[in-house]
Amino acid sequence: MEYNRFFPPHDGLSLRELANHLGAEVADEKFSELVIHSVAPVYRAAKGDVCYILSRKNMDELRSCNASAIICATALQSIIPSHIPVLLSDNPHAAFAQAGALLHPQAMRAVTVGKDASGISPAAFVDPTARLEANVLIEPMAVIGADAEIGEGSQIGAGAVIGAGVKIGRNCSISAGASVLCAYVGNNVIIHNGARIGQDGFGYAPGPAGMLKIVQIGRVIIQDNVEIGANTTIDRGTMDDTVIGEGTKIDNQAQIGHNVRIGRHTAIVSQVGIAGSAKIGSGVQIGGQAGVAGHIHVGDGAQLAAGSGVIFDLAPGGRYGGVPARPIKDFLREMAETMAKIGNRKKMRGGEND
Incomplete structure (x- = not known):
């Protein structure tokens, strides 16, 4: 990607400095003085960028990756190409979030009219x-x-x-x-x-x-x-x-x-x-697009699927979906049964579309 004038790269942190900030480990100390300037996704990460992976789904993208570092868990270290330095973390997602905030602090707040803006505008x-x-x-x-x-x-x-x-x-x-x-x-x-x-x-x-x-x-x-x-x-x-x-x-x-x-x-x-x-x-x-009715109580740690409609109190820690919202397993089973019935009706009609 071309230079981003809205969020320019950091002046630079060594991989060792970055690891210390993240509580991560530099897998190979010979890379510890490499300089990191920005964050990027795996598929287009280049020199000076740090990226992260959470699973083996990124293996194809790794072949063309030229990042200066990849954050990953120890279990995924073996799939990282040997030319790319590795930062080992127990929580790569959180570590990458910390890295982004450190390298692009201006993006963590509302963008002002200019990077040098200060004080009270005479037009306020x-x-x-x-x-x-x-x-x-x-x-x-x-x-x-x-x-x-x-x-x-x-x-x-x-x-x-x-x-x-x-x-x-x-x-x-x-x-x-x-x-x-x-x-x-x-x-x-x-x-x-x-x-x-x-x-x-x-x-x-x-x-x-x-x-x-x-x-x-x-x-x-x-x-x-x-x-x-x-x-x-x-x-x-x-x-x-x-x-x-x-x-x-x-x-x-x-x-x-x-x-x-x-x-x-x-x-x-x-x-x-x-x-x-x-x-x-x-x-x-x-x-997204879930609705919670008035005077309802949703307990601590509950999870509501997108589009759910809550009209009864929900217990803590449960996973819910549908309208009305009910335990997600019940909702998914009902959905599967409904889709099966639709499929059977189509077969009876000789495959015609409803």
């Missing part, structure tokens, strides 16, 4: 009562409301809106066009472009003249190390708070309703919808 509006710690970056057309607080090292992207009284922690990235209202945000939080945090929850009561809007006076609490994807929406609570737990990662275009509480280190893929007052445990994984 910062209310005089707002309190900013040192080294805060405010890009053009951003708006910082009255009594807002922004911690040291945080970046507010172009056109972003930080509402009155909002508190943003340290080393956060609030990307271009995002809005954060009625919220307290922890440290090291990333909020991507166009995300909407803290707007009204969807609450109405039927009345004789139509739908009556229910007041929404709660907050959104986002704990440390959370990442929220582009165009995701998180409603503030009705009277309690909407809470996103520490380390949780939410993909693009998800909808989190009012009073939802999500535990720590949970992963939510794109286009998931979670209705009001649902409780999602810690370590939960929710596949």
Whole structure:
């Protein structure tokens, strides 16, 4: 691939330095002074790149690989060509993630208007009562409301809106066009472009003249190390708070309703919808386009397949799929039986398409 002007290569780390950072082992010390500049996939890795493999599926790609290092488990070392240095790791996937963050730190945060951008743009509006710690970056057309607080090292992207009284922690990235209202945000939080945090929850009561809007006076609490994807929406609570737990990662275009509480280190893929007052445990994984009904409790460590519909509480640690969501083995067995019935009907019709 041609030189990437958006994420240029690192000045360089020796393989020994990289291994020390990753807690990995250089398999052959004669390669320890080779310099690593970037990460790349196996099929196009070249001099200066580090890549990784998790299985033997990459064997064909290895034949043309010219990486300066490959991260792998000890069990796969034998399939690596002799000319490619090996970094041995018990968890190659995590080690590669660490390597990427180390070699491309600028890609781990929201991209600013320029790599040398700093301070408060004269084209931004910062209310005089707002309190900013040192080294805060405010890009053009951003708006910082009255009594807002922004911690040291945080970046507010172009056109972003930080509402009155909002508190943003340290080393956060609030990307271009995002809005954060009625919220307290922890440290090291990333909020991507166009995300909407803290707007009204969807609450109405039927009345004789139509739908009556229910007041929404709660907050959104986002704990440390959370990442929220582009165009995701998180409603503030009705009277309690909407809470996103520490380390949780939410993909693009998800909808989190009012009073939802999500535990720590949970992963939510794109286009998931979670209705009001649902409780999602810690370590939960929710596949794309899944839906969780209101007031449902999903237990710690549960896994939901893409497209699942949750209308009953789910026990901790289970794997679920389908609509309504049920144990994944039951869902897959039902799917197999349905497909078999469809196949039998086609045979009876002489192979005609339905």
